[in-house]
Structures are given as C-alpha cells and as structure tokens.
Amino acid sequence: AETPEGQACGLVKNLSLMCSISVGTSTEPIIEYMISRNMEVLEEYEPQRYPHATKIFLNGSWIGVHQDARSLVRDVQQLRRANQIPAEVSLIRDIRDREFKIFSDAGRVMRPLFVVEQEDDYENGIQKGSLALTKEMVRRLEMDQALPPDSDEHFGWQGLVNAGVIEYLDAEEEETAMICMTPEDLESYRQAKLGAPEQEDTNESLNKRLKTKMNPSTHMYTHCEIHPSMILGICASIIPFPD
Incomplete structure (x- = not known):
C-alpha cells in the first residue's frame, strides 16, 4: 500500500496519470x-x-x-x-x-482531456458532438515515428495541444465540464441523440467492460477521457479490473 499507517492513513494523495502542475x-x-x-x-x-x-x-x-x-x-x-x-x-x-x-496562477493541478466539438465544424468536416481529433492528426502522429527526435516537422503531444484537440483542466474547471469515459461511449451517445436505435451488446465475455446507462438528461458532453485509467494514480491503475 502507498498510504502510511496510523493517524496519517489516507492523507497521502497520488497525482493521476499525465497530471501536470x-x-x-x-x-x-x-x-x-x-x-x-x-x-x-x-x-x-x-x-x-x-x-x-x-x-x-x-x-x-x-x-x-x-x-x-x-x-x-x-x-x-x-x-x-x-x-x-x-x-x-x-x-x-x-x-x-x-x-x-x-x-x-501557479500550483494548480491539471490533467489533459480530449475536446468535444460543441458546433458543426464544416471546415474540418467534424460533426457536433464528435471529438476534435481528426484522422489527419492521427496520421501525423504515426509519421512522427519515422522522423528524427529533433526534427522541426515533429507534431507530437504539443501539436495536439496547440491544435486545440487536448485541453488541460484543473479541479475547479472540471466541475463545469461533462466528461465522457471513452470515444466509443461518445459516439453511442451522439447516435442516440440523432435518434438511432441503441445497439444490443452481444459480447458475453466475462472480461467485458461494464458500461453505465446513458443519461437522457445529459445535454452535451464537452470533453472525453484519453483513457479511463487517466483518472487514477500509478498505484490504483495497476489494480486488476479497477472499473
């Protein structure tokens, strides 16, 4: 365990994965x-x-x-x-x-999240309620692997931040955001909003991820987790089946 015993038990906090100050x-x-x-x-x-x-x-x-x-x-x-x-x-x-x-100011704890478009972006062909991340950006990230580390054409993580695809939210701003767990859940929610029938999950695996029921009162998601494990710290993220 990563927490002290006795009087200070539970008082030690761990930064979540990809957290920054x-x-x-x-x-x-x-x-x-x-x-x-x-x-x-x-x-x-x-x-x-x-x-x-x-x-x-x-x-x-x-x-x-x-x-x-x-x-x-x-x-x-x-x-x-x-x-x-x-x-x-x-x-x-x-x-x-x-x-x-x-x-x-300095000293605020922030973590990165994918941005969800709130309006139709006709210029980039992104529909309302979809991730701002495009296939072109994913292709550029794949091309980065063939480039030398000091290349000026390197896109990388900072390129995603500069393009407005990833935002850093601190604890107080996160209170005003609606965060979806996975891009798959986001797409299911978007299709449900458009009136598409909900698809039955036919996967009978014992290891399948448990999905929460869609909340019809949710107006619109503003952000999406890069991965659900990003919520947790290093110690908690290695627990089997943390969901």
Missing part, C-alpha cells in the same frame, strides 16, 4: 483582451444600471463585469484552443452565481 502566466494580456471585449472595469461599474451583469474574477480578484458572459466565455475558450493564451489558463463560468473566474 501549472507554473503561472502573466495576467496583463488577459485583462487587455477583456477590456477590448467590452468588459466594464470595477471602478466604472454601477450596480443599479446593470444588476444582472456577470462578475469577472482573475486569480480571485474582482476586475470587472460583462453583459454577455456566454459569448465572452466562448471567445476566450477559442483563444485558448487556438494557443493565443496559454493552455494552463483555467476558465470557469458559474451560471448560478453569475460569475466568470479565470485562473493563471
């Missing part, structure tokens, strides 16, 4: 972009004029308000996926409390 980035470009997107700074805000405005927080400090939080969050997310702002910046929209929280 944020190192911190500058906040100035984010503030400038927010102001250019019609954010009203806190010094000029009049609560009586805009009582239902969304508050914007940057690393815990209230910096201003915005009238159209939905479009603002979508635009900032697109900037992050286009690698215009660092991938380690966290974006959390709390609809109930009308708050939009941005974190770019």
Whole structure:
C-alpha cells in the first residue's frame, strides 16, 4: 500500500496519470483582451444600471463585469484552443452565481482531456458532438515515428495541444465540464441523440467492460477521457479490473 499507517492513513494523495502542475502566466494580456471585449472595469461599474451583469474574477480578484458572459466565455475558450493564451489558463463560468473566474496562477493541478466539438465544424468536416481529433492528426502522429527526435516537422503531444484537440483542466474547471469515459461511449451517445436505435451488446465475455446507462438528461458532453485509467494514480491503475 502507498498510504502510511496510523493517524496519517489516507492523507497521502497520488497525482493521476499525465497530471501536470501549472507554473503561472502573466495576467496583463488577459485583462487587455477583456477590456477590448467590452468588459466594464470595477471602478466604472454601477450596480443599479446593470444588476444582472456577470462578475469577472482573475486569480480571485474582482476586475470587472460583462453583459454577455456566454459569448465572452466562448471567445476566450477559442483563444485558448487556438494557443493565443496559454493552455494552463483555467476558465470557469458559474451560471448560478453569475460569475466568470479565470485562473493563471501557479500550483494548480491539471490533467489533459480530449475536446468535444460543441458546433458543426464544416471546415474540418467534424460533426457536433464528435471529438476534435481528426484522422489527419492521427496520421501525423504515426509519421512522427519515422522522423528524427529533433526534427522541426515533429507534431507530437504539443501539436495536439496547440491544435486545440487536448485541453488541460484543473479541479475547479472540471466541475463545469461533462466528461465522457471513452470515444466509443461518445459516439453511442451522439447516435442516440440523432435518434438511432441503441445497439444490443452481444459480447458475453466475462472480461467485458461494464458500461453505465446513458443519461437522457445529459445535454452535451464537452470533453472525453484519453483513457479511463487517466483518472487514477500509478498505484490504483495497476489494480486488476479497477472499473
């Protein structure tokens, strides 16, 4: 066991597989972009004029308000996926409390997830509800194996992050995301949303993976696990049949 005995039992935590720690980035470009997107700074805000405005927080400090939080969050997310702002910046929209929280400080624990397209992408031929990962990107990853390690044409993991296919989510942003376990489950859900009949699983193997029933109230998945074992740490991931 990887936990101490006695009083401290259970207090030691292990990082999950592929987990990373944020190192911190500058906040100035984010503030400038927010102001250019019609954010009203806190010094000029009049609560009586805009009582239902969304508050914007940057690393815990209230910096201003915005009238159209939905479009603002979508635009900032697109900037992050286009690698215009660092991938380690966290974006959390709390609809109930009308708050939009941005974190770019150091020491946050983040883990990578596949991005699920929320709109039809006609340019790349990706349908709504499908993974942003394309066959062309998989082909480029396969071609990387034939390239020397120091080649400029190397696509690799960083290429996936820069292309907006993989996002790093911290614990707080993960609370606002709907995460699917596998790409197969995601495709089954997408087909069910389109009205296709659910296929019966004819696999009678004792070792088959147990699948949870599809929740019809789920509006849309936003992310998908790279592999279900990525949730676990090193010790837990080597347990037989952890699902």
